[in-house]
Amino acid sequence: MEHQHVTALKEAGMKATPKRLAILEALNGLSCYASPEELWKQLRARFDRLGLPTVYRNLEELAESGVITKVIHPNRQLYYYFCHNRDHHHHFVCLSCRKVEDVPSCGIEAMAEVVQQQSGGRVLSHILQLNGVCGSCLRSGAPQ
Amino acid sequence: MEHQHVTALKEAGMKATPKRLAILEALNGLSCYASPEELWKQLRARFDRLGLPTVYRNLEELAESGVITKVIHPNRQLYYYFCHNRDHHHHFVCLSCRKVEDVPSCGIEAMAEVVQQQSGGRVLSHILQLNGVCGSCLRSGAPQ
DNA sequence: TCCTAAATAGAAATGAATTCGTTTTAGAAT
DNA sequence: ATTCTAAAACGAATTCATTTCTATTTAGGA
Ligand SMILES: [Zn+2]
Ligand SMILES: [Zn+2]
Ligand SMILES: [Zn+2]
Ligand SMILES: [Zn+2]
Numbered sequence A, B: 001m002e003h004q005h006v007t008a009l010k011e012a013g014m015k016a017t018p019k020r021l022a023i024l025e026a027l028n029g030l031s032c033y034a035s036p037e038e039l040w041k042q043l044r045a046r047f048d049r050l051g052l053p054t055v056y057r058n059l060e061e062l063a064e065s066g067v068i069t070k071v072i073h074p075n076r077q078l079y080y081y082f083c084h085n086r087d088h089h090h091h092f093v094c095l096s097c098r099k100v101e102d103v104p105s106c107g108i109e110a111m112a113e114v115v116q117q118q119s120g121g122r123v124l125s126h127i128l129q130l131n132g133v134c135g136s137c138l139r140s141g142a143p144q
Numbered sequence C: 001t002c003c004t005a006a007a008t009a010g011a012a013a014t015g016a017a018t019t020c021g022t023t024t025t026a027g028a029a030t
Numbered sequence D: 001a002t003t004c005t006a007a008a009a010c011g012a013a014t015t016c017a018t019t020t021c022t023a024t025t026t027a028g029g030a
Helices: A002-012 A018-028 A036-044 A052-064 A108-119 A135-140 B004-012 B018-028 B036-044 B052-064 B108-119 B135-139
Strands: A068-073 A079-081 A089-094 A100-104 A120-135 B070-071 B080-083 B089-096 B100-104 B122-133
Touching: A002 A018, A002 A089, A018 A036, A018 A052, A036 A052, A052 A079, A068 A089, A089 A108, A089 B108, A108 A120, A108 B052, A108 B089, A108 B100, A108 B122, A108 B135, A120 B108, B004 B018, B018 B036, B018 B052, B036 B052, B052 B080, B070 B089
Parallel strands: A089 A120, B089 B122
Antiparallel strands: A068 A079, A089 A100, A120 B122, B070 B080, B089 B100
């Protein structure tokens, strides 16, 4: 379980440093998205020295290499999520409790084709994210 | 053409102030997204006094009321775009020249249904945006 | 014309995110 | 095991887009 993270890092061409692994493990233990500062506060206890910039840098690098996912949030802060689903899919994120659910498929390929036909443009990336309140939050009457 | 902006503002429950109208007109004259500061610099020439916070506030209110659209950008800065298409649709935004193209339709309704079935969650909003380089940028060899 | 809630000015503050020069370290090579 | 080097981490300082705050002005209805 830890070694699979080492492997994932190696495959992404990144050194498997203790702090990098700890960040991955911390994210792995959550079913919701987390902010760099939250992860930093959590991990600080396990390292005598751990800089907040290190957490920012690693999260960005991990997202860049596709190991983790960046969550787009209305408050415009950075959040990250570790999803094991390697198929192309998207996320429903709860704005109340931060839970993340997978939503399979999307019609991006067809839409990219529309752009290609329309203007000859090239789609480099896409953002498809559903925001809302998850079932358990709704049932518990949590604030939105 | 100016009066239609007055009407749009009234319908959104907003006072039709000169500065608000000027912001709308400035955005209306562009086929691409713009930042608050860019609009401020452009409009400063036409008003002896115009605060940058006023531009920020108005753009946010206009986006909130649905008159204009917010663009999600990888550099995490705020950009806005004035689109006249009132049907539900999404945007392909060029990361090079900032041009915006409409992309009709999306399968959000079906995906919202998946979320409903999966966990009983409620989808409050969604983000669907295609990022890339438009046809004319590609042909001109513009930097990405 | 008067009134009032809404809008604006503009300096100041905010704070998430990043920079930078130094120090440490992972992991390959010997 | 030891050496070496590019990558990683430190962390104080900085950045700068965005927001806050109080005083002032104004749009639009009465
Ligand atoms: Zn929830
Ligand atoms: Zn997922
Ligand atoms: Zn372009
Ligand atoms: Zn549009």
